[in-house]
Amino acid sequence: xxxxxxxxxxxxxxxxxxxxxxxxxxxxxxxxxxxxxxxxxxxxxxxxxxxxxxxxxxxxxxxxxxxxxxxxxxxxxxxxxxxxxxxxxxxxxxxxxxxxxxxxxxxxxxxxxxxxxxxxxxxxxxxxxxxxxxxxxxxxxxxxxxxxxxxxxxxxxxxxxxxxxxxxxxxxxxxxxxxxxxxxxxxxxxxxxxxxxxxxxxxxxxxxxxxxxxxxxxxxxxxxxxxxxxxxxxxxxxxxxxxxxxxxxxxxxxxxxxxxxxxxxxxxxxxxxxxxxxxxxxxxxxxxxxxxxxxxxxxxxxxxxxxxxxxxxxxxxxxxxxxxxxxxxxxxxxxxxxxxxxxxxxxxxxxxxxxxxxxxxxxxxxxxxxxxxxxxxxxxxxxxxxxxxxxxxxxxxxxxxxxxxxxxxxxxxxxxxxxxxxxxxxxxxxxxxxxxxxxxxxxxxxxxxxxxxxxxxxxxxxxxxxxxxxxxxxxxxxx
Amino acid sequence: xxxxxxxxxxxxxxxxxxxxxxxxxxxxxxxxxxxxxxxxxxxxxxxxxxxxxxxxxxxxxxxxxxxxxxxxxxxxxxxxxxxxxxxxxxxxxxxxxxxxxxxxxxxxxxxxxxxxxxxxxxxxxxxxxxxxxxxxxxxxxxxxxxxxxxxxxxxxxxxxxxxxxxxxxxxxxxxxxxxxxxxxxxxxxxxxxxxxxxxxxxxxxxxxxxxxxxxxxxxxxxxxxxxxxxxxxxxxxxxxxxxxxxxxxxxxxxxxxxxxxxxxxxxxxxxxxxxxxxxxxxxxxxxxxxxxxxxxxxxxxxxxxxxxxxxxxxxxxxx
Numbered sequence: 001x002x003x004x005x006x007x008x009x010x011x012x013x014x015x016x017x018x019x020x021x022x023x024x025x026x027x028x029x030x031x032x033x034x035x036x037x038x039x040x041x042x043x044x045x046x047x048x049x050x051x052x053x054x055x056x057x058x059x060x061x062x063x064x065x066x067x068x069x070x071x072x073x074x075x076x077x078x079x080x081x082x083x084x085x086x087x088x089x090x091x092x093x094x095x096x097x098x099x100x101x102x103x104x105x106x107x108x109x110x111x112x113x114x115x116x117x118x119x120x121x122x123x124x125x126x127x128x129x130x131x132x133x134x135x136x137x138x139x140x141x142x143x144x145x146x147x148x149x150x151x152x153x154x155x156x157x158x159x160x161x162x163x164x165x166x167x168x169x170x171x172x173x174x175x176x177x178x179x180x181x182x183x184x185x186x187x188x189x190x191x192x193x194x195x196x197x198x199x200x201x202x203x204x205x206x207x208x209x210x211x212x213x214x215x216x217x218x219x220x221x222x223x224x225x226x227x228x229x230x231x232x233x234x235x236x237x238x239x240x241x242x243x244x245x246x247x248x249x250x251x252x253x254x255x256x257x258x259x260x261x262x263x264x265x266x267x268x269x270x271x272x273x274x275x276x277x278x279x280x281x282x283x284x285x286x287x288x289x290x291x292x293x294x295x296x297x298x299x300x301x302x303x304x305x306x307x308x309x310x311x312x313x314x315x316x317x318x319x320x321x322x323x324x325x326x327x328x329x330x331x332x333x334x335x336x337x338x339x340x341x342x343x344x345x346x347x348x349x350x351x352x353x354x355x356x357x358x359x360x361x362x363x364x365x366x367x368x369x370x371x372x373x374x375x376x377x378x379x380x381x382x383x384x385x386x387x388x389x390x391x392x393x394x395x396x397x398x399x400x401x402x403x404x405x406x407x408x409x410x411x412x413x414x415x416x417x418x419x420x421x422x423x424x425x426x427x428x429x430x431x432x433x434x435x436x437x438x439x440x441x442x443x444x445x446x447x448x449x450x451x452x453x454x455x456x457x458x459x460x461x462x463x464x465x466x467x468x469x470x471x472x473x474x475x476x477x478x479x
Numbered sequence: 480x481x482x483x484x485x486x487x488x489x490x491x492x493x494x495x496x497x498x499x500x501x502x503x504x505x506x507x508x509x510x511x512x513x514x515x516x517x518x519x520x521x522x523x524x525x526x527x528x529x530x531x532x533x534x535x536x537x538x539x540x541x542x543x544x545x546x547x548x549x550x551x552x553x554x555x556x557x558x559x560x561x562x563x564x565x566x567x568x569x570x571x572x573x574x575x576x577x578x579x580x581x582x583x584x585x586x587x588x589x590x591x592x593x594x595x596x597x598x599x600x601x602x603x604x605x606x607x608x609x610x611x612x613x614x615x616x617x618x619x620x621x622x623x624x625x626x627x628x629x630x631x632x633x634x635x636x637x638x639x640x641x642x643x644x645x646x647x648x649x650x651x652x653x654x655x656x657x658x659x660x661x662x663x664x665x666x667x668x669x670x671x672x673x674x675x676x677x678x679x680x681x682x683x684x685x686x687x688x689x690x691x692x693x694x695x696x697x698x699x700x701x702x703x704x705x706x707x708x709x710x711x712x713x714x715x716x717x718x719x720x721x722x723x724x725x726x727x728x729x730x731x732x733x734x735x736x737x738x739x740x741x742x743x744x745x746x747x748x749x750x751x752x753x754x755x756x757x758x759x760x761x762x763x764x765x766x767x768x769x770x771x772x773x774x775x776x777x778x779x780x781x782x783x784x785x786x787x788x789x790x791x792x793x794x795x796x797x798x
Contacts, residue, residue, distance in 0.1 A: 007566040009601055011559055016532050017598055038591075044635030049772040055760055056768055059631055062532020062664055113562040138550045139512030142519075144571055145556040149563035170546055173538055180539040181747040189745035190539065191532045191664050192762075195755035197718065202756040204722040212749070292596065292772055301596035309597070321664050356507035386719045389729065389774040458568035475530045 002029060006079055007459030009036070010467055011110040014063045015474025017432070019463055023452045028463065031440070031447045033432055035310035038292070038299060041479045045422045050076055050393050051198060051412040053422060058192055060424065061476045064403045065191035066099045068424070068476075071401035071410040076198040078397030079414055080387050087383040088200025090376045091186055093258050093364045095193065096402070097197035097370045098183060101220055101363045102176045103404035105228060106322075107471045108359065111171035115465045119147055121162035135166050142357060149471070153461035156238060161214060175223045182216035185209045190471070200384030206392040207379060214374065221367040224360070232360040235269065236343055246352035246466040248446040251318050251422070252326035255397050255431065257402040258369060260376070265369050266327045266402065272318055276330070281398065281409070284425060287312040289311065290434035292406055309478040311431055314435035321442045322406025322427045323470060324358035335363050350446070352469040359404075359471070392417035401425050405471050428477030431470045442469055454478055490699055512723060520678055521582040522557040523573065527605055528598050528641055529588025531706040533623040534560055539746055543671040551676055556582065567736045570601045573612065580615025582628075583674065587665075589632045590647050593640025601646075605656045609673075610651050618656040618677065619644060622670055628765035645689070657660040659689040661764035666742060691742035696745070699733035699759055700792060702741040714765045714780075715756075730775035732761030 008018035016037035022030035041060055047052050054076060056071035070092055077084065084092070123135030139147060148241040149155075169378065179188045186203055187193025205208075236243075251272050258265035270277045292306045293299055300306075312319070320326075327347040328336040337347075339361055340354060348354065394417075398416035399410040406427025433441040441450065447467065452460045495708035510600060525533065538545045546615060549555050556576045562569055576582055576697035586609075595604035613619060625628040642650075645657060660669045671752045673691055676684045684691040700706065708714070715724040719759040733741075744751045752759055760773050776785045783794065 009559070009566070009569065009599075011565045014560065016526070016559075018503075018599070018602075036521065036596075037528055038594070038597040038637050038639060039632040039641075040635075041631070043638065044631070045633070049774075052768070052773045056631060059530055059663060062530040063602060064530060064606045065535065110561065119563070134550070142550070142554060144549075145576065146558055146562045146573070151565055152570035171620045177545070177747070181686060181749045184746035184750050186755075188750050188752040188757055191536055193755075194752045194757035194760060197757065199718065202718050204756060257588075299594060299597070301594050330728045331660050366574075382719050382778045386716050386717045388776075390772065390776045457571075458566035459716045461565075464565050 003455065005455050005459050005463070007464055007467070010464065010472070012114065012120060013090050013468060013472045013474065014061065014476070015472075017472060019447065019459070019467060021460070021463060023318055023455065026453070030445055030448045031444045032307055032465075033134065033434065033441065033444050033447070034077065034308040035432060035478045038309040038466055038478050040299060042267060042422045042424060043298070045419050047418050049390070049417055050079060050412055050419050053382070053412060053419060054198065055194070057424065058196070058421070060479045061473055061475060062191045064103055066193055067403035067408055068410065068460045069196045069410045070096055071399040073196055073198055073469065074399030074401055075412045079393050079395040079412065080198050080391070082199050082259055082385050082387050084200035085382045087205070087377055087381050088385070089259065090373060091201045091205065091383060092196075093373050094383050095183055096187060097258055097366045098179055098217060098220065098414060099371065099406045100402070101224065101366050104174055104359045104363045105172045105223070107404070108129050108228060108232065108356065109165075109169045111155065111471070112288045112356070112468045113169065114149055115461060115468055116143060116156055116239065117165045118149070118157045119160055119162055119166055121157045122166040125163060132163060133168055135170060137300045139166065142404070151458040151461045151464065152456055154454070157258035163235070166230065166283060169229065170232060171223065175220055177222050178216045179373060182213045185212050186274060192220070194253060196381060197384065197388045197389070200382070202384055205377070205379070205383060206388045209279070210374065210377060217367065217370055217374070224363045228363060229360045232356050239353065240343060242352040242465065243343060243354065244351060246350070246355070246446045246449055246469055247323050248350045248442045249319060250274070250349055251320045252329040253315065253320040253322045253400055253407055254330040255279070255400040255407045258373070260369065265332050265365065270315060271329055276292045282455060283316040285314050286313055286425065287436035289436040308434040309431050310429055311432060312433035313425055314437070317437065318431065319442050319445070320430055322430045322444055323355065324362040325355045326406060327362060328358045352465055355469040374432065403476070405473055405476070406430060407456060424479050426476045428470070428473045432472055432474070432477050437457050443472070446470075456460055481744045485783060519552065519554045520586060520617070520674070521556045521576055522529050522674070523576055523582060523612065524581050524585045524587065525600065525609065527586060527588030527590045527626065528639065531560060531587070531625070533670070534558070535762045536664035537670055540542040540667045541743065541745060541747060541791045542677070543668045543736035545667065545671070548671045552678060553722045560677055569570050577612040578798055581617050583618050583620060584616045584672070585620045585622050586626045586644050586737060587622045589629050589643060590652070591632075592642045592647075593641035593705060594638065597639040609647065610712075612651065613648065613653050613655060616655055618658060618683075620647070620670070620673065621645070621657060621659045622764070623665045624661045624762060624767050628767075631768055634768050645726055656683060656685065657689050658683070658691065659764040661690065661695070661765065662730040666694070666743065666745070667742075695763065696792065697739065698738050699738055699740055702739065703733055703753060704741055704779045705753060718756065726756070726758040727780055728755060729758045730773065731758035732764060733759040734792045735785045736764045740761040770796050
């Protein structure tokens, strides 16, 4: 007998997603993951001026708010045949890197940590730390419902840990706001920097801009080192079983990204069957078997056999996992291997806990990188090469880039100043695509076999943990 | 917790942030004083066809601080990105709050009317589900341009039939006080400040067509830091060299877009789009993201195709 359980909707992620599972003998035996929101960004860009995509495609997602802009601009610059000046490239890396780290903080503390921590245990504090007291009082007396978790599970209930996490929950929000001000100084405002145009960054960068950036980067780095990494490690110690839960295909994929003198912080490639290969874009196909589209790509909510708005990208037929774990695997990062070796992991294999650790570990790497990268900026040199924003562009461009959640592609075709084809292949599309051609999507595969000890109306917390370990972004995945 | 003196000071800060003057500080303070923690207004967030950018913008804050907002001013009852619960437990909580009523419902994103599966709330299409959550609301806040006027999802051919909350409520025969906070994304002060205003003063802010006038009363152009370059006909030609000129001939929509961006600024007041030498794209305008090119360049400002510009800016003196 199988028991049907669903998490509908999956909260604490970006967007609209549901997971339905059948549980047999205490494990998930069947799974379907549905992306439940569609806007049609690729299609509404058709016939617009290609440069408009810089502003509209940027708004695919308000969580990973700078990554789509940068990928789209990279594609546009190929059509313009313009290369941004050195400073422009440095600024973009500074934006991308800091943004990605703060995105990781949001994911871990605000989206993911309530899967493990029972925050009600933080109530009743009577010590001398004023900040802690405020938070603790608020949790006990506010009557605010969003902190109530009715999903049964094996949460951490000791007061000390719950209080420390509660403090960090709010500190993460503060650090993010601080870091956002650093990004806004470069780009005008966030979310959605408008200073990003084909050719570079429009802003006049002065030494005080860089000093402010340096200050927020230092604060962010301190928080990553003193809170984020130890907190994730604590979860890894307390939930060692999650190194065996949530494994997918162990196929990984990443792009060359975040440049520095010696090359790139992250290296490009694909790992299939334990073997690293060069990434070849021609091998990528998006299947529509289980998605709400007609063969021509137009939306069709009653398409036969469909259950998701997300498409199913395949690389030479393989579903690929992307994200910090894939970046670590492709770079075959020695530091990361050492870190997981503490928990008995001899190689980088996909699991819930390895994903969480990869995110924290990479945050530290990116912070260190950004200190080095920001020193590459040469005050007084141009940040942008001028281009004609009205030009009747014809051509094709592909922006290979990255988001917090993995490898990102924007592919633009233009004719006579109009977009004729726009394709985005987004990290969460890879990770959350539905079953197609007999193969489950990556996250579906990861949910299969998940042991379910706790179930009920709200679905299983274990399934929730597997899903959230990918840091899903549904708005991105469907676009 | 806060001392009374700290509290009044904080209310003064909020008053300055919301209204731009300290005069309402005591009003607001008294408003807050009356509200015990358990009686603070309940806020429910619902996301339609959206990107979550407005919620993220709110967490960044500016003059107003998100953590203060959540822990001292209101009770955030349900938020898709924050709620600790999931699945049915989450939907149940939403239903408990909205069926008891008296809540402020904040909608982020548009609502697909034609292709209903293009946005679900739990197992139901948002189009069908939203009604019951609105029925007993005290007020509705349309947060961001998608909720206010359809925004990006409603642009182009609008294949999903995305509509804004105003159209939706008319179709469903629901009449509720509606406050519109346009912006792509919505500015944190304009959202949190409006809620704080209602809370503190016990009444709706002065509005025109549902848009609070203290935030959207004037053209960006009129308060623009580069207004004097416009007055002297100094326009940006080359982004590489010109760093302070008027951006109008690069398609800046500050002359047709109403908002207090130039004075309020963003992300802790550190900057604003035009200050980064990027043209305003008009994200608070109800036409956003527009039919014509976003960067509409023009050799002569008289040739810009915007009728409102001709009427309100050229008509007011500049020939």
